Amino acid sequence: MRGVEAFRVQGGSPLIGEVRVRGAKNSVLKLMAVALLAEGRTTITNVPDIMDVDIMARLIERLGASVTFDRAARRLDIDVPAELEQRADYDLVRQMRASISVLGPLIARLGVADIALPGGDAIGSRGLDMHLAGLERMGAKVTSEHGYVLASAPERLKGAPIWLDFPSVGATETLHMAAVTADGTTVIDNAAREPEIVDICRMLTAMGAQIEGTGTSTLTITGVPTLTSTTHRTVPDRIVAGTWAVAAAITGGDVRIVDADPQHLDLALDKLTAAGAEVTGEPDGFRVRMTDRPTAVDIVTLPYPGFATDLQPQFIALNAVATGMAMVTENLFESRFKFVNELIRLGADVRIEGHHALVRGRERLSGAPVVATDIRAGASLVLAGLVASGETLVTDVHHIDRGYDSFIPDLQRLGADIERIPAPIDEAV
Numbered sequence: 001m002r003g004v005e006a007f008r009v010q011g012g013s014p015l016i017g018e019v020r021v022r023g024a025k026n027s028v029l030k031l032m033a034v035a036l037l038a039e040g041r042t043t044i045t046n047v048p049d050i051m052d053v054d055i056m057a058r059l060i061e062r063l064g065a066s067v068t069f070d071r072a073a074r075r076l077d078i079d080v081p082a083e084l085e086q087r088a089d090y091d092l093v094r095q096m097r098a099s100i101s102v103l104g105p106l107i108a109r110l111g112v113a114d115i116a117l118p119g120g121d122a123i124g125s126r127g128l129d130m131h132l133a134g135l136e137r138m139g140a141k142v143t144s145e146h147g148y149v150l151a152s153a154p155e156r157l158k159g160a161p162i163w164l165d166f167p168s169v170g171a172t173e174t175l176h177m178a179a180v181t182a183d184g185t186t187v188i189d190n191a192a193r194e195p196e197i198v199d200i201c202r203m204l205t206a207m208g209a210q211i212e213g214t215g216t217s218t219l220t221i222t223g224v225p226t227l228t229s230t231t232h233r234t235v236p237d238r239i240v241a242g243t244w245a246v247a248a249a250i251t252g253g254d255v256r257i258v259d260a261d262p263q264h265l266d267l268a269l270d271k272l273t274a275a276g277a278e279v280t281g282e283p284d285g286f287r288v289r290m291t292d293r294p295t296a297v298d299i300v301t302l303p304y305p306g307f308a309t310d311l312q313p314q315f316i317a318l319n320a321v322a323t324g325m326a327m328v329t330e331n332l333f334e335s336r337f338k339f340v341n342e343l344i345r346l347g348a349d350v351r352i353e354g355h356h357a358l359v360r361g362r363e364r365l366s367g368a369p370v371v372a373t374d375i376r377a378g379a380s381l382v383l384a385g386l387v388a389s390g391e392t393l394v395t396d397v398h399h400i401d402r403g404y405d406s407f408i409p410d411l412q413r414l415g416a417d418i419e420r421i422p423a424p425i426d427e428a429v
């Protein structure tokens with residue numbers, strides 16, 4: 001589907017000023033699923049006003065909850081009834097892979113969950129195998145039919161030791177959401193340690209869950225009979241904060257990034273410093289200044305605390321205009337270099353060899369029409385457009401709207417020459 005809007009960017013203005021970061025997309029979507037674990041009203045604050053939150057709201061409403069989103073206050077009130085529906089339909093799940101995060105809460109509350117498989121995934125194949133194998137270890141029966149995965153545990157789930165092959169964010173979340181009300185103790189080894197996982201553990205703990213090892217790679221969860229609803233503030237979005245940091249550096253700007261936690265970005269900010277930026281901590285966030293052309297920096301993506309794959313495209317854009325040459329290695333998602341062809345349309349010199357990208361910095365990029373292929377690719381193309389000479393037109397911006405709250409107004413406030421326009425009619429046949 002082609003987006004109906006586009007961003008028109010005129011390159012050349014350094015970004016200067018202050019920008020505020022809201023709560024993390026990759027946390028809040030799961031916190032909304034966590035709310036399903038307790039009857040009553042759960043309130044989530046610091047919620048980003050992004051498309052994925054609207055999709056998740058529709059999904060949990062379909063399951064029986066009522067959701068009120070006060071966009072101005074960035075607050076969600078979720079009322080969860082005693083009875084929930086067990087089925088998450090394909091029309092919503094296909095729009096957002098994170099829909100899978102209702103699997104854990106549904107099986108915990110109802111003993112059964114019937115979830116459409118996100119596009120392209122088959123049961124047991126890469127993508128969901130660790131989620132499902134973990135549930136099976138806890139006594140669930142898992143089958144797949146007509147594009148749906150059906151998990152059932154008519155008796156309560158039973159606590160079990162679980163070793164993940166890889167510290168998967170999604171599998172860690174599904175399994176700890178399922179384990180909080182299971183019978184006995186679950187130990188998840190090689191668990192993911194992302195700040196968003198810590199956020200979910202904190203909310204679950206406030207609801208009465210017993211979790212040890214929060215923030216470590218071993219989570220020990222002792223099941224309790226029921227959880228109670230709570231009020232929770234979403235952790236700041238480190239990927240959005242990191243995107244602003246690169247935006248400041250790539251444009252030779254000076255930006256204070258507030259309501260952000262620089263500790264969640266240690267490695268990325270260290271790379272920016274190596275690229276020549278001046279990064280300073282501030283009580284409510286951090287500041288990034290850049291005066292010279294950046295120096296190219298090597299990047300290797302890994303699970304947290306390694307370098308975030310969700311910042312890889314933005315750093316490729318930075319390297320594309322840097323002095324020197326850098327190797328960027330992507331270890332999490334094999335298709336994450338897809339956007340590089342678009343960057344090349346802007347004049348970038350990037351060669352892909354398997355999961356490595358060799359980037360030779362160019363003094364100048366030149367504006368052109370490009371297509372956003374996913375959220376972070378889209379952000380990266382906007383960053384490149386900010387420094388390209390002339391006009392860049394980014395289409396399919398619905399991808400960017402999935403994860404960036406007030407992106408265009410914030411860029412405009414910082415001095416960027418950018419606007420949202422109706423997408424030109426696609427004449428290609």
Ligand code: EPU
Nearest residue numbers: 026098126127128129130131168169170171310332333375
């Ligand atoms: N994987 C499996 N089997 C599984 C689970 C995962 O093979 O059972 C594979 C995946 O196919 C992938 C890799 O392991 O190749 C990483 O997957 P992981 O489960 O860690 O990631 P995720 O939960 O699908 C979340 C974020 C991503 C982010 C990754 C890694 C959400 C909604 N998504 O995905 O965010 O890149 O963790 O940090 O939380 C984004 O925001 O742009 C984004 C893609």
